[in-house]
Amino acid sequence: MLDKRMTVDDIVDQLSDGMTIGIGGWATRRKPMALIRAIARSKLKDLTIMAGYGGPDIGLLAATGKIRKLVFAFASLDHFPLEPHFRNARQAGAFEVLELDEGLYHWGLRAAAMKLPFLPSRVGIGTDIIRQSGFDFKMVKSPYEDSEELVAMPALVPDVALIHAHRSDERGNILTLSVDPLFDELLVRAAGVSFVTVEKIVSTAELEMKANSRFNLVERAMITGVAEAPFGAHPTSAAPDYQLDLKHIKAYVDSAASPEAWAEYKAKYIDVSEAEYQATIGGAEVVEALPVPVY
Amino acid sequence: MTQTNYSLAELVIVACAEAWRNDGEVMATGIGPLPRIGAGLAKMTFAPAIQTTDGEAWYTSEPVPPGKRVAESEYEGLSNYDRVFSALWSGRRHAMVGPVQIDRFGQANISMIGDHRKPKIAMLGARGFPGNSISHPNSFFFPSHNKRAFVEGEVDFVCMAGYNPERYIGGKPPRGLDLRIVVTNLCVMDFGGPDHQMRVVSLHPGVTFDEVQANTGFLLARIADDVPTTPAPTEEQLEIIARLDPNNVRASVFKDNPAGVREPA
Numbered sequence: 001m002l003d004k005r006m007t008v009d010d011i012v013d014q015l016s017d018g019m020t021i022g023i024g025g026w027a028t029r030r031k032p033m034a035l036i037r038a039i040a041r042s043k044l045k046d047l048t049i050m051a052g053y054g055g056p057d058i059g060l061l062a063a064t065g066k067i068r069k070l071v072f073a074f075a076s077l078d079h080f081p082l083e084p085h086f087r088n089a090r091q092a093g094a095f096e097v098l099e100l101d102e103g104l105y106h107w108g109l110r111a112a113a114m115k116l117p118f119l120p121s122r123v124g125i126g127t128d129i130i131r132q133s134g135f136d137f138k139m140v141k142s143p144y145e146d147s148e149e150l151v152a153m154p155a156l157v158p159d160v161a162l163i164h165a166h167r168s169d170e171r172g173n174i175l176t177l178s179v180d181p182l183f184d185e186l187l188v189r190a191a192g193v194s195f196v197t198v199e200k201i202v203s204t205a206e207l208e209m210k211a212n213s214r215f216n217l218v219e220r221a222m223i224t225g226v227a228e229a230p231f232g233a234h235p236t237s238a239a240p241d242y243q244l245d246l247k248h249i250k251a252y253v254d255s256a257a258s259p260e261a262w263a264e265y266k267a268k269y270i271d272v273s274e275a276e277y278q279a280t281i282g283g284a285e286v287v288e289a290l291p292v293p294v295y
Numbered sequence: 296m297t298q299t300n301y302s303l304a305e306l307v308i309v310a311c312a313e314a315w316r317n318d319g320e321v322m323a324t325g326i327g328p329l330p331r332i333g334a335g336l337a338k339m340t341f342a343p344a345i346q347t348t349d350g351e352a353w354y355t356s357e358p359v360p361p362g363k364r365v366a367e368s369e370y371e372g373l374s375n376y377d378r379v380f381s382a383l384w385s386g387r388r389h390a391m392v393g394p395v396q397i398d399r400f401g402q403a404n405i406s407m408i409g410d411h412r413k414p415k416i417a418m419l420g421a422r423g424f425p426g427n428s429i430s431h432p433n434s435f436f437f438p439s440h441n442k443r444a445f446v447e448g449e450v451d452f453v454c455m456a457g458y459n460p461e462r463y464i465g466g467k468p469p470r471g472l473d474l475r476i477v478v479t480n481l482c483v484m485d486f487g488g489p490d491h492q493m494r495v496v497s498l499h500p501g502v503t504f505d506e507v508q509a510n511t512g513f514l515l516a517r518i519a520d521d522v523p524t525t526p527a528p529t530e531e532q533l534e535i536i537a538r539l540d541p542n543n544v545r546a547s548v549f550k551d552n553p554a555g556v557r558e559p560a
Contacts, residue, residue, distance in 0.1 A: 026376065054420075074420035082418060093413035099406060101425035103380050122469055123426035126402075126456025133412065139464075149464045180352040180375040294364060295350030 004172040006225040008232075008274060011195040012038045014225070015160065018068075020048040022109075022158030022191055024184040025236065027055040028078045028244045030176075032164040032197050034232035037277065040064040040270050050158050051075075052105030053182070055236060056252060059085030063262060064270070067095040071156065073102040077249055079293065084256030098135050101127075106183055108156030112190030120150040160224075161191035164233045165217070166241060168196060169204040172223030175215040178239050185217040194222055197229035199241050231278055231287050243290040248281060299556060301528045303480060304329060304545040306499060306555035307436070308536055309528045310478045312337040314391050314434040320344040321431075322354075322374070322388040328361045328544045330391035330436045330478075335539040336532065345389075348374045362542035383423070383430050386471060390427055391434040391478075396443070396450040399493060399513035401457035401474040401486055403428075403435065404450035411452055424454035432473040438548060440479035440510050447512035458491035480549060482507050483525055488516030497525040501557030527555065 012035070015021065021039075025031035036057045039047075046068040051058050054075035061067050063085040075083040089095065100108070104123045111119040120140055124130040130137040130151055142148040163184045166177040174196055176184065188194040209216065232238075235248040255265030269277055281287065311333025315323050323338065323345040325331035331347075335358030338345050349359045352375045355368040374382070382388050394403035395418060405422060409415030427433055433455065437444050453462070457474065460466035477484040477493065481502045488494040494516035495507055504522055508515055528536070536545070546552040 072420055074422045076419055087417045090407070090417035091414055097411075099411075099421055101421055102423040103384070103426035106380060122429050122471065125425075125429055125469055126453070126459070126462045126472070127421070127425045127428070128411070128453040129421060129425050179373075182376050294362060 002171045004223065004225050005170050005201060006195070006227045008034050008038050008197065008227050008229055011035060011162075011225060011227055012042050012044070014195065015039065015044055017044060018046045019159045020050060020157075022050040022156075022161040022187045023057045024161065024163030024182065024187050025055070025057070025233070026053040026180075026182045027074075027076050028236045028249065029180070030164045030178060030182065030184075030233050030238055031055055031057045031236040032162045032232065033057070033234060033236060034197055034229040034274050035162050035195070036060050037270055037274065039066060050156060052100065052102060054086065055083065056249070059083045059252075060270070062086050062089035062094065063256070064266075065094070069096040069098070071098045071100065071105075073100045073105045077253065079246060080249060080253050084253050088256055096134060099129060099132065101129055104129065104151075104153050105156065106186065107153045109183060109186040109190045111153060111155035112157045113186050116155060118152040118154050121153050122150060123153075124151045156190060158187070158191045159193065161187045161194040163188060163194065163196050164229075164238060165196050165198045166200070166238060167207060168198040168201050168226040169207055170201060170226070171204065172196070172220040172226050173204060173207060173209070174198060174217060174220075174223060174226065175207060175212055176217050177215050177241070181217055188218050188222050192222070193224050195225045195227070196223055197227050197232040199230055199232070199238060201226060201228045229274065231284070234281060234287055239292075242287045243292055245281070245287065245290055246293060299527070301533060301555040302546065303499070303553045303555050304548050305528050305533060305536055306525060307478055307480070308333045308336055308545065309532055310483050310497075310525055311391060311434075311436060312340070314476050315342045315345050315389055318342065318345060318389050318432070320346070320387070322346050322348070322379075322382045324348070324388060324390040326390065326392045327436060328540070329548055330393070331361060332536060332539050332545060333391065334358065336535055339535050339539065340532070346372070358539055360539060360541055361544040365541050380426075383427060386431045388430075389432040389434070389475070391436055392424070392427070393436050393438070394424070394455065396446050397435060397437070397477070398446050398448065398450045398457070400449070400459035401455070401491065401493070402450050402453045402459060403455035403457070404452050406452040406454050408451050421452070421454040425456065428455040428457070429469045429471045431471065432475050434475040435477040437477065437479040440481040440507065442510060442512040445511040445513065458486065481510065484515070487518070492516045494518055495522050497523045499525045499557070500527070500555060
């Protein structure tokens with residue numbers, strides 16, 4: 001079937017306990033937050049979360065106890081460098097981690113996308129990344145004259161990938177209109193099963209592919225389902241449609257200060273429908289007017 | 296003409312700029328306001344070929360100020376995430392970063408303090424440090440030179456590779472490993488001592504070698520019996536720094552924005 005339209009809840013129904021879920025985006029950019037909130041509300045448990053470039057996705061899933069194992073290179077809210085919910089959970093030993101370099105994570109996705117068991121790299125040599133307990137990194141020797149000893153970065157293969165894009169048609173032809181496509185394409189290719197939330201589902205003609213094809217990340221054959229979720233990346237950005245909501249991110253940061261503060265945030269923003277969430281944050285008018293951040 | 300009326304932050308910016316002096320046409324990444332303004336200063340004076348970014352996805356013709364932008368930048372090229380890795384793996388980048396810890400091998404940590412399975416303090420994660428460290432030159436900035444930052448033994452989690460032979464097959468670090476300078480609130484160091492020992496190359500005005508050593512968890516070498524004083528900013532440099540930092544972000548880096556020439560205790 002070429003009609004791949006689903007709801008956010010339909011997507012969450014496709015997930016199960018113990019699954020390895022890869023999350024796209026970068027820190028405060030284009031995180032599939034409507035999906036993350038829905039997972040946080042769900043009964044799902046024991047998830048392995050692959051979020052190399054983590055932000056509030058990691059923090060929210062950590063704070064709601066969804067993570068059994070985290071594969072990551074960093075967790076940050078960028079303007080607020082330390083992700084406070086990630087920090088609290090990690091300091092409590094709440095989950096196991098495989099900590100990677102950002103480039104090594106990219107390389108593991110690329111290996112998976114190429115259906116290779118590993119790709120060689122120098123990255124990790126000389127560091128504790130390749131000495132982590134719970135994971136046995138292997139080295140490989142170059143078979144050529146140089147005989148260099150390299151890290152064999154294993155393929156990172158999620159069961160599903162979750163990303164947020166700007167537009168899609170019902171067939172799963174997606175457009176990611178931001179300047180930086182990040183590594184969402186590789187994540188989708190690595191997973192083979194991918195669910196995408198988009199700001200707007202439009203007709204194929206409205207995608208104007210001839211002009212916009214360079215914003216088309218990946219073949220639609222790689223996209224399993226698309227759900228319309230306007231402002232579904234909030235409080236992270238989906239520029240050019242809207243910018244990150246620094247005020248909300250501050251409120252989110254403050255919610256890590258105490259169990260009471262977290263309970264209040266959770267009741268207000270997580271344990272509600274996405275429609276209520278959107279209304280609470282002020283609706284389209286407020287989100288569309290968010291100022292461009294400075295870096 | 297040499298100035299005496301300058302701040303410690305301005306002295307540090309001038310010292311940071313030196314990191315990029317002989318780099319040619321590389322991507323210059325200064326993390327944090329002072330290294331970033333330092334890279335801008337290098338670009339506007341002796342290293343015009345280096346490329347700096349807007350902190351997001353573009354190279355710009357002129358350095359972008361920290362904080363509020365005063366004018367629209369001229370974009371000169373793309374530096375999106377994928378391209379940053381392409382540049383750094385090629386070696387054509389020099390980053391100046393601010394880790395939380397560094398040890399006598401130049402191994403650096405921004406991940407966590409304590410036991411990796413259950414850290415006492417969880418910080419960012421290794422970020423791109425492992426790949427940066429073995430791919431291109433790296434320099435460092437530490438706003439607070441003390442034994443918590445310059446640790447005895449090894450750092451808690453080695454994110455950035457260093458000159459520790461025990462970490463390498465055959466004892467030889469990979470060829471891309473190239474640690475350059477370390478700028479702190481007290482001095483400038485490099486790795487030019489015997490076996491890459493960290494070495495004090497200049498002391499900020501009013502600072503003694505013994506004071507630096509007392510705040511460092513390992514033994515330091517020195518460039519000469521009389522360690523030179525870190526060069527003061529020139530009038531021209533101060534004027535360029537003011538233009539690169541119109542929001543005066545530099546004044547907020549050190550507590551109470553101290554003067555560059557320290558009063559004798």
